[in-house]
Amino acid sequence: MGKTIAEKILSAKSGVDAHAGDIVVAQIDLAFVQDTTGPLTVRQFQAAGFKKLAKNIKGAVFLDHGAPSQSRELSNDHMFLRQFSKDTGARLSDVGDGICHQIVAESLAKPGDLIVGSDSHTVTAGGLGAFACGMGSSDVAMAFGLGKNWFRVPESIKIEVSGKFSKGVNAKDLILFLIGQIGADGATYKSLEFAGPGLKNIPVSQRLTISNMAVEAGAKVGLFPSDDLTEKYLVERGRSNDFKPLAADPDAIYERAIKINLAKLEPMVSKPHTVDNTATAKELAGTKIQQVFIGTCTNGRLEDLEIVAEILKGKHRHPDTRLVIVPASREILLTATRLGYIQSILEAGGLILPPGCGACLGLHQGVIGDKEACLSTANRNFKGRMGSADGLVYLCNPATAAVSAIKGEITDPREFI
Amino acid sequence: MLTGKAFKFGDDISTDLIIPGKYSYLRSNLPELAKHVMEDADTTFVSRVKEGDFIVGGNNFGLGSSREHAPLVIKMAGVKAILAKSVARIFFRNAINLGLPVLICNTDEIKDGDTLEIDLQEGVITDKTNGKKLTFGKIPEVMLNILDEGGLLPYIEKHGDFKL
Numbered sequence: 001m002g003k004t005i006a007e008k009i010l011s012a013k014s015g016v017d018a019h020a021g022d023i024v025v026a027q028i029d030l031a032f033v034q035d036t037t038g039p040l041t042v043r044q045f046q047a048a049g050f051k052k053l054a055k056n057i058k059g060a061v062f063l064d065h066g067a068p069s070q071s072r073e074l075s076n077d078h079m080f081l082r083q084f085s086k087d088t089g090a091r092l093s094d095v096g097d098g099i100c101h102q103i104v105a106e107s108l109a110k111p112g113d114l115i116v117g118s119d120s121h122t123v124t125a126g127g128l129g130a131f132a133c134g135m136g137s138s139d140v141a142m143a144f145g146l147g148k149n150w151f152r153v154p155e156s157i158k159i160e161v162s163g164k165f166s167k168g169v170n171a172k173d174l175i176l177f178l179i180g181q182i183g184a185d186g187a188t189y190k191s192l193e194f195a196g197p198g199l200k201n202i203p204v205s206q207r208l209t210i211s212n213m214a215v216e217a218g219a220k221v222g223l224f225p226s227d228d229l230t231e232k233y234l235v236e237r238g239r240s241n242d243f244k245p246l247a248a249d250p251d252a253i254y255e256r257a258i259k260i261n262l263a264k265l266e267p268m269v270s271k272p273h274t275v276d277n278t279a280t281a282k283e284l285a286g287t288k289i290q291q292v293f294i295g296t297c298t299n300g301r302l303e304d305l306e307i308v309a310e311i312l313k314g315k316h317r318h319p320d321t322r323l324v325i326v327p328a329s330r331e332i333l334l335t336a337t338r339l340g341y342i343q344s345i346l347e348a349g350g351l352i353l354p355p356g357c358g359a360c361l362g363l364h365q366g367v368i369g370d371k372e373a374c375l376s377t378a379n380r381n382f383k384g385r386m387g388s389a390d391g392l393v394y395l396c397n398p399a400t401a402a403v404s405a406i407k408g409e410i411t412d413p414r415e416f417i
Numbered sequence: 418m419l420t421g422k423a424f425k426f427g428d429d430i431s432t433d434l435i436i437p438g439k440y441s442y443l444r445s446n447l448p449e450l451a452k453h454v455m456e457d458a459d460t461t462f463v464s465r466v467k468e469g470d471f472i473v474g475g476n477n478f479g480l481g482s483s484r485e486h487a488p489l490v491i492k493m494a495g496v497k498a499i500l501a502k503s504v505a506r507i508f509f510r511n512a513i514n515l516g517l518p519v520l521i522c523n524t525d526e527i528k529d530g531d532t533l534e535i536d537l538q539e540g541v542i543t544d545k546t547n548g549k550k551l552t553f554g555k556i557p558e559v560m561l562n563i564l565d566e567g568g569l570l571p572y573i574e575k576h577g578d579f580k581l
Contacts, residue, residue: 023581036444037444037484037486039444039445040444040486040489048573066442071442073445076445077444080445118483118485120481120482134483135507135510136510136511136514137511138485138514138568142573146578146579148579150559184429185477185480185505188477188505218477274429361439362437362438362439380431380433382431382433382434383457384433384434385437
């Protein structure tokens with residue numbers, strides 16, 4: 001019987017011929033924590049009596065959610081995690097290095113890997129063909145100590161894509177459209193597996209955006225096959241040895257299939273307060289916004305900043321709209337600086353924050369006030385998400401965000417590019 | 418047998434409503450963090466909830482972040498079980514790992530303030546206020562075993578490994 005990508009990876013890592021619905025214990029390649037879930041993970045690790053990481057596992061610690069720390073309490077947590085890294089040899093990515101999911105994609109994740117992280121957006125690495133899923137602190141603590149955990153092999157939903165994105169539309173619109181169709185719990189416990197001839201038009205940087213938001217449909221993983229574009233991404237990063245091809249079998253069994261023609265997609269926006277509350281940017285045109293927030297593990301990559309810088313070049317943000325931009329990693333910030341993107345953004349009245357999660361989770365660096373509206377390239381617009389329970393968060397692609405910053409209101413980017 | 422009062426919430430109770438990200442800096446000070454449980458969904462919850470009570474949600478309870486602090490602060494508030502029509506994957510696993518039962522059932526007819534009696538062994542919820550009985554969905558065996566030991570940590574301490 002043919003297998004999905006999820007079934008293939010969990011079979012390989014458990015040594016069992018695993019199919020959807022089975023529960024397996026599988027060996028984990030990489031387990032990581034970030035600074036808001038890490039301290040509890042480390043305390044659970046220590047409480048269980050572990051002192052070292054399991055031999056088979058790579059461990060990593062990322063200080064990204066409060067980067068740099070906004071309080072004494074968080075600074076103490078950072079110290080605690082740096083010590084854990086020293087004691088166990090877990091790789092440390094310190095304040096300013098960037099967001100865990102971006103660095104995992106740039107440097108650590110490989111096709112076919114089994115990855116767990118104590119952050120729900122761990123699914124991002126599915127864009128490289130890794131079975132990567134978010135877990136809580138206790139589960140990641142056990143992964144650190146035992147090198148394994150239990151997994152229920154998920155049923156898969158096949159997303160078959162054809163065609164090519166039109167101008168002003170990209171991967172963000174595909175995933176917002178899909179979540180709008182199936183709902184914020186439309187893929188709960190499932191694997192979303194992407195396939196079809198349209199994949200050749202979705203580079204890895206955009207696949208990461210799609211996989212990143214699989215969890216916003218409730219999915220356990222969002223998986224892409226590992227193909228020529230995956231190889232290109234890894235080769236460009238000097239990681240050709242990390243490449244291996246991976247795809248579902250032609251006779252794999254899916255719970256259902258959904259077909260999407262990329263050419264028919266429009267710029268989408270998720271309205272407050274759930275991601276599945278979608279509309280087109282055109283339908284929401286004229287909605288006033290006080291802040292535009294561009295960045296995060298969803299859309300803070302170099303290709304996103306390129307789109308934004310091209311739109312902003314020689315223009316200026318609307319006087320009533322703040323423009324906050326956060327590159328997802330140090331490497332992205334360096335390259336964006338070298339290519340002049342940062343210059344264009346600053347000249348357009350934007351501000352650049354250090355690589356990290358920024359205001360996405362409402363902790364610091366651009367939280368919104370009561371009844372303020374923020375148009376964001378992030379992945380969540382839940383009530384209270386960006387700091388105020390009375391604030392309004394809209395989600396969109398980087399082009400929509402940049403054009404809307406100039407206009408001061410939600411604007412369909414196709415009118416301007 | 419568990420007996421307590423129902424605190425009813427709607428659909429899509431996210432981890433940001435349970436414990437907002439803006440309080441991330443308090444996560445190593447759990448008693449202080451717990452003062453904010455459910456704050457953005459119901460500011461009066463924390464002062465009204467009593468040891469033994471239940472949280473009753475609708476669809477997709479606990480969607481969002483992997484923060485285990487969400488079920489943790491609910492447990493610290495004295496809540497003995499969460500009832501919902503459906504639950505998000507990571508939240509479900511986190512709650513069980515902390516020894517907090519999450520029961521999947523049709524919560525439509527449970528009203529805020531109803532007195533509930535839950536028999537975990539028999540799988541029956543009795544709403545003492547309206548007299549109706551409900552059954553809840555089966556929890557996978559591996560999770561039942563973790564729940565029986567009081568959570569993942571005591572389970573691993575006892576067995577030393579995952580026993581399927």
